[in-house]
Amino acid sequence: MISANNVTLQIGKKALFEEVNIKFTEGNCYGLIGANGAGKSTFLKILTGQLDSTKGDIVITPGQRLSFLQQDHFKYDEYNVLDTVIMGNTRLYAIMKEKEIIYAKEDFTEEDGIQASELEGEFATMNGWEAESDAAQLLNGLGIGTDLHDKIMKDLNGSDKVKVLLAQALFGDPDILLLDEPTNHLDLDAIAWLEEFLINFNNTVIVVSHDRYFLNKVCTHIADIDYAKIQLYSGNYDFWYESSQLLAKQMKDSNKKKEEKIKELQDFVTRFSANASKSKQATSRKRALEKIELDDIKPSSRKYPYIDFRPSREIGNEVLSVNGLSKTINGVKVLDNISFIVNPVDKIAFVGSNELATTTLFQILNGEIEPDEGTYTWGITVSSSYFPKDSGAEFNNEDTIVEWLTQYSPDPDMTYVRGFLGRMLFAGEDGIKKVKILSGGEKVRCLISKMMISCTNVLVLDDPTNHLDMESITALNNGLMKFPGVAIFTSHDHQFIESTANRIMEIIPNGQLIDKVSTYDEYLESDEMARKRQGLSESDDEDQDQD
Structure with a gap:
């Protein structure tokens, strides 16, 4: 406790x-x-x-014992992955190192033997003999394969480092x-x-x-x-939300009834306080009036952006055709003969762990990189806007927020531009902040402002929910749900995907595509997902049938 x-x-x-x-x-x-x-x-x-x-x-x-998720991603750069995880139990790791030092001594004394025996007893009590296997199990569960367990932390990418630090926090049953x-x-x-x-x-x-x-x-x-x-x-969260909303409603209703009672008593006192026959009743009403206290209802400190994507042009029947796209990066084929057609009612979520493949596909569709093979064609009625996973270059300048957004606006009027910034909670003096000093969440809100002001009918979003607070995620979720155009996106937020997408795609590790018209939850229960878990492809199934 x-x-x-x-x-x-x-x-x-x-x-x-x-x-x-x-x-x-x-x-x-x-x-x-x-x-x-x-x-x-x-x-x-x-x-x-x-x-x-x-x-x-x-x-x-x-x-x-208290354990917590470390936020310093460079703290363990000189340690290997398994040791970093075991360090989650400080005492256990210290015993391991003490034992190593004692057993490495050439002049092993009787005192060393006694100390080693005591350490071995404490080590066994702490399940030390299972430490490496327990650490490996946590790492594997989080997607850090055994080939990385002996690597030095500084050689891992940022995402894998976070997973190792999470395994460290979970280690040893704190x-x-x-x-x-x-x-x-x-x-x-x-x-x-x-x-x-x-x-x-x-x-x-x-x-x-x-x-x-x-x-x-x-x-x-x-x-x-x-x-x-x-x-x-x-x-849970939904129960909190319903309870807090109900409590606020009850307090408002209670105050409304009290205000009606106050008005009734005040009217009586005003009418009859000078009337000799009613003065006693008026005095009684006045005392009752003094006892009524309204509930102090503070508005929540939470602020919700207003996100509304309104296309300037209705989208036609031909949206996007992708034919045989392939791409190899650093010797690894991340896209292998990818083909699909996007329909005008689609909201497509790309899911799964192969994030490099998804980002690569989005960059190709946005014209940032060229495929090795294959083609893609946007329909003639399509106008698209793109939310990149890495937006650093976008904000590496001396522009203020207003100046930055004005360059994307069809109307350069300052009031018009500030209206879009206001929706994303950039009010007043915020507009003159330099974009290069913005936080991660502020940059995301700027990019969403850019997508709203561009008035396009196709939105391509690569992990837009990263860095956003819960209120902004909820607003973006609602904005995409009512968006009348096409959305192609990826996110780590399960509810965001489930409530928005009507079609699920996943690029599996061999660079091939799974494409299913369904909600996300339906996809997780589907045959395609089962085959993925088993490491089988459609062709494997066919080969087994032929045998």
């Missing part, structure tokens, strides 16, 4: 947290939610001891597990594995995430940060 007792954090004149009292108990998974800047990550740092509170304290049940955005940089298969791991985890979990489906799947409670307080709700 871990609890916060009267925790206050003062930053300048502002209290980020004020007199917070909350207890996290064993066997539960708590989703920590709140608007951007509410202090979710900061609160986790206070719980882990990385940051001191201004007042109050954190209490952990004596003897319990009593308290704190995870800050654990699904970032994970593919959908790894997220599904993590969901199952946490569902079966028997100890205390506190997780910050913008993934609504993930929170619904794993959480038993929601801890909502708003106005420097943390309110605890039983149930």
Whole structure:
């Protein structure tokens, strides 16, 4: 168990947290939610001891081990992958190294033997002999193959590093597990594995995430940060949302009834206070009036962008035809004879772990790179806009936000441009911020502003939900659902895909395409997905039938 007792954090004149009292108990998974800047990550740092509170304290049940997801992706660059994972249990790793030093001695003494014996006993108690196999199992579950287990961390790409650090946090059955955005940089298969791991985890979990489906799947409670307080709700994210909306409605209804009562009493007092025969009743009404107090209803600190994609031209029947596209990158064939036709009602989600192949296909369709073989043809009525996975070059200049967006606007009028920025929560002075200093989430909101102002009838989006807060993801989700054109996209957000897509495609590791008209959940239960799990292709099945 871990609890916060009267925790206050003062930053300048502002209290980020004020007199917070909350207890996290064993066997539960708590989703920590709140608007951007509410202090979710900061609160986790206070719980882990990385940051001191201004007042109050954190209490952990004596003897319990706390583990958390490291945010410094370079901290373990000189260690190999397996060792990095085992370091999740600091004491166990220290024993392993102490044993190595003792057994490497040439002049092994009796004292060394006694110390080694004690270490071996503690090592066995901590299941040390299973440490490497347990670490390997976690890595494999997250998609880090055995060929990478002996690699040095600095040789891994960013996404794989994150997976290793997540395996480190999960290692050794910690009593308290704190995870800050654990699904970032994970593919959908790894997220599904993590969901199952946490569902079966028997100890205390506190997780910050913008993934609504993930929170619904794993959480038993929601801890909502708003106005420097943390309110605890039983149930998952959807239950929290319904409960908080119901509570707000009940308070509004209660205030409305109170206001009607106040008006009724005030009218009586005004009419009869000077009437001798009614003065006693008027005085009684006045006392009753003084006792009525309206509930203090604070609006949520959450802010939702308004995302509305409106094409300037209706799309025709011919949208996109892809014929035999192939592409090899660094000796690996990432696209192998890909062919498909896009229809005017399609909202296509590309899923699966082969993200390089999807990004490569999107770059080809956007004209950024050439295929090795094959062709693609856009229909004559099509106008498209593209959201790239890596947008760094787009913002590497001295433009202000307004100047940057104006270059994409069909109307250069400043009021018109600022209207689109306002929808994406860039108000007032925000418009003169330099684009090169924007945060990841602000850059994403700029790119969505660009897509809205371009008024195209085809949207190609490569992982747009990365870096967005939950409110922005919800707004983008709603915007795509009502978009009357074609959307081709990829995302790590299960609910985003399930509620938006009507067609699923997956480029499997051999560069070939699975194409199925269905929702995402239907696809996960489909024969195609079953074959993928078994490592079989259609041709394998046919060969077996012929035999």
